[in-house]
Amino acid sequence: MLGAIALLLSCQLAGEIIHRVAGVPLPAPVIGMLLLIGWLALYRKERPGLEAVSAWLAAHLAIMFVPSAVGLIDQGEILKQYGAGLLVAVTVSTFLTMIVTVLVFRWAMRFVKDEKHGGSGA
Amino acid sequence: MSQLLTTWIFWLAVTLVVFEGIDTVSRRFGRHPLLNPVLWSTPLLIAILLATHTDYKTYYDATMLLTFMFGPAVVGLAVPIWDRRAIIRRLAVPIVVALLAGAVTAFVSVVGLMWLFGAPPELLASVAPRATTTPVAMELTAMLGGIPALAAVATLFSGLLGAMSGRPLFNFMKIDDYQARGFAVGITSHGIGAARAFQTSVSAGTFASLGMALNAIATSILLSALSLLF
Numbered sequence: 001m002l003g004a005i006a007l008l009l010s011c012q013l014a015g016e017i018i019h020r021v022a023g024v025p026l027p028a029p030v031i032g033m034l035l036l037i038g039w040l041a042l043y044r045k046e047r048p049g050l051e052a053v054s055a056w057l058a059a060h061l062a063i064m065f066v067p068s069a070v071g072l073i074d075q076g077e078i079l080k081q082y083g084a085g086l087l088v089a090v091t092v093s094t095f096l097t098m099i100v101t102v103l104v105f106r107w108a109m110r111f112v113k114d115e116k117h118g119g120s121g122a
Numbered sequence: 123m124s125q126l127l128t129t130w131i132f133w134l135a136v137t138l139v140v141f142e143g144i145d146t147v148s149r150r151f152g153r154h155p156l157l158n159p160v161l162w163s164t165p166l167l168i169a170i171l172l173a174t175h176t177d178y179k180t181y182y183d184a185t186m187l188l189t190f191m192f193g194p195a196v197v198g199l200a201v202p203i204w205d206r207r208a209i210i211r212r213l214a215v216p217i218v219v220a221l222l223a224g225a226v227t228a229f230v231s232v233v234g235l236m237w238l239f240g241a242p243p244e245l246l247a248s249v250a251p252r253a254t255t256t257p258v259a260m261e262l263t264a265m266l267g268g269i270p271a272l273a274a275v276a277t278l279f280s281g282l283l284g285a286m287s288g289r290p291l292f293n294f295m296k297i298d299d300y301q302a303r304g305f306a307v308g309i310t311s312h313g314i315g316a317a318r319a320f321q322t323s324v325s326a327g328t329f330a331s332l333g334m335a336l337n338a339i340a341t342s343i344l345l346s347a348l349s350l351l352f
Binding site: 009015034037050051057060063073086088089092095102104 | 137138141158159160163164167168171172178181182185186188189191192193194195196197198199200201202203204212213215216217219220223224227228231232235236239241245249252253255256257258260261262265269270271272274275276278279280283284287288291292295297299301302303305306307309310311313333335338339342343346347349350
């Protein structure tokens, strides 16, 4: 358990170093995520501790952003001015994203099937 | 008594109690999307802050522990991606192509519309990453010079809307491929959409969580690249 936490924090720290020192403009935790994928690929073995800790964190993501969402308390002015626009823009964008993604995914599935029929093997 | 209101333990405990209370109600009603715990604990906590005349800075500092947990939680998304490497390899083409199409549509459409509404740059930076999972959206927003609280709310709204409307929308479009459906919901509605997709089918849920994790990476890379250009 402690090993898993150490691994997650080390990846995040490495991400922070790459973000700040090397100037890679990705959020440090996202760099850390990519590093952890690389680590898992390099050192393949069962990691029940890591599975448990990352699943626990993912299951409790919601409460982690409550303190930030409460920050709306200071955003009355901008919400009064752009709240309605925000609602419309996010609604339209959400539907558009779902429609585009599902249609493109289905369209691109043809290439997977074609490959099989073409007999290129496994 | 009033000194208690400046201690971190008070606000941390209040936040957990409020959240757990609403979460319990949500569970009892079969996790109805409208009973999302963040949706209700946020205004409730704002009301408590207003009633006790506590400024946001005090509250934010007191609950830092929760915010700090973002980072390792995002890093941990590597685990489900790694676990699904076999299916990612097999369906690499549709996954990558749909991921790029969805990620680009997500921020271009929302930023474009907000820009038409005359919104200032800090607001555009707050909504651009709204399709990614909330911690990533907030990190990206902070990096781009936006307002993390607005990012959190736009992301939450996008999640709730996608989770509620995905099923009727795809039925209407007559799309019965649950991998495609799940992936689209995950790209748009991150964790909230994925939780809902798992209630439909394991396949939809798996692809939704995959879409969420991959979109965290794709949107980060795309927005970072764009921010370098401007």
